[in-house]
Amino acid sequence: MLGKNTTVVGGYGEKRFFHQWWWMEKKTFKVALCQLAVTSDKAENIAHAREKIESAADEGAKLIVLPEIWNSPYSNDSFPVYAEDISAGGEASPSSKMLSEVAKKKSVTIIGGSIPERSMGSLYNTCCIFGSDGELKAKHRKLHLFDIDIPGKMTFKESETLTAGQNVTVVDTDVGRIAVGICYDIRFQELAMLYAARGAQLICYPGAFNLTTGPLHWELLTRARAADNQLYVMTCSPARDTNSSYKAWGHSTVADPFGEIIATTGHEEAVLFAEIDYSVIGEKRTFIPLEKQRRGDLYCLVDVTRQE
Numbered sequence: 001m002l003g004k005n006t007t008v009v010g011g012y013g014e015k016r017f018f019h020q021w022w023w024m025e026k027k028t029f030k031v032a033l034c035q036l037a038v039t040s041d042k043a044e045n046i047a048h049a050r051e052k053i054e055s056a057a058d059e060g061a062k063l064i065v066l067p068e069i070w071n072s073p074y075s076n077d078s079f080p081v082y083a084e085d086i087s088a089g090g091e092a093s094p095s096s097k098m099l100s101e102v103a104k105k106k107s108v109t110i111i112g113g114s115i116p117e118r119s120m121g122s123l124y125n126t127c128c129i130f131g132s133d134g135e136l137k138a139k140h141r142k143l144h145l146f147d148i149d150i151p152g153k154m155t156f157k158e159s160e161t162l163t164a165g166q167n168v169t170v171v172d173t174d175v176g177r178i179a180v181g182i183c184y185d186i187r188f189q190e191l192a193m194l195y196a197a198r199g200a201q202l203i204c205y206p207g208a209f210n211l212t213t214g215p216l217h218w219e220l221l222t223r224a225r226a227a228d229n230q231l232y233v234m235t236c237s238p239a240r241d242t243n244s245s246y247k248a249w250g251h252s253t254v255a256d257p258f259g260e261i262i263a264t265t266g267h268e269e270a271v272l273f274a275e276i277d278y279s280v281i282g283e284k285r286t287f288i289p290l291e292k293q294r295r296g297d298l299y300c301l302v303d304v305t306r307q308e
């Protein structure tokens with residue numbers, strides 16, 4: 001049953017989102033993905049992230065992306081200890097304060113990876129998006145919690161400590177219309193499809209896959225989300241720490257709207273640069289006109305959250 005705020009997207013109902021000038025326009029810029037080494041010292045993590053962001057900006061990056069949980073170890077024991085009250089700002093959230101300051105100082109857009117957030121008695125895995133004026137433009141709370149059990153290989157249950165977010169996130173920035181998902185969110189194609197229907201040119205997924213699923217699925221999903229939706233996809237991981245309880249896969253990656261990898265790295269700390277050209281989106285959608293060819297008479301995606 002379709003509700004008051006329900007919009008049918010894809011198929012033939014959403015042409016307006018696919019024919020706006022801004023994704024046909026040629027607009028190139030440099031992006032930097034900071035695959036940060038994370039320690040158990042929060043102040044050190046913040047200072048280190050600041051240094052990497054500043055040097056990426058000095059090298060010409062206009063959009064800077066951080067990994068999932070970059071101010072804390074990735075563990076259910078750590079999330080409550082490292083959590084910050086982002087909406088209180090200032091000293092209550094030294095991580096977001098630093099991101100805001102550096103975005104403004106360097107005049108760059110920052111997709112601030114994610115940090116554990118404390119709000120109204122709950123904890124979230126939250127990405128803050130800062131504009132080049134240093135303002136917080138949006139907050140994405142991870143929608144799909146990472147609860148998996150592959151016996152003897154990988155068991156994790158974020159829902160032991162975290163609460164899932166309730167909002168999808170698409171934000172207009174100086175460097176285009178950007179959508180955000182966090183790690184496990186990448187497994188849900190409907191979300192990416194909804195983002196494409198809302199005109200996203202780029203989806204950023206700060207993420208921390210592991211040594212079981214990473215080799216099989218990280219690149220596959222990055223490329224699939226890009227090729228299915230014909231837009232840019234970026235996945236930004238922490239560097240692997242072989243001494244930590246959760247070993248991140250690393251391999252931060254940028255895929256173009258054809259699903260081709262245009263930048264990637266290994267598992268050590270790195271800052272990865274790529275050149276983004278939004279005119280490629282229009283070009284690939286002309287070559288392979290999926291949007292015109294969808295069988296809206298047989299299936300469709302329903303956007304239950306759009307406010308008209």
Ligand SMILES: NC(=O)CCC(=O)C(=O)O
Pocket residue numbers: 068145146182183184185187207208209210213214217
């Ligand atoms: N932090 C996460 O959400 C990890 C997701 C993951 O490893 C997966 O396989 O999915």
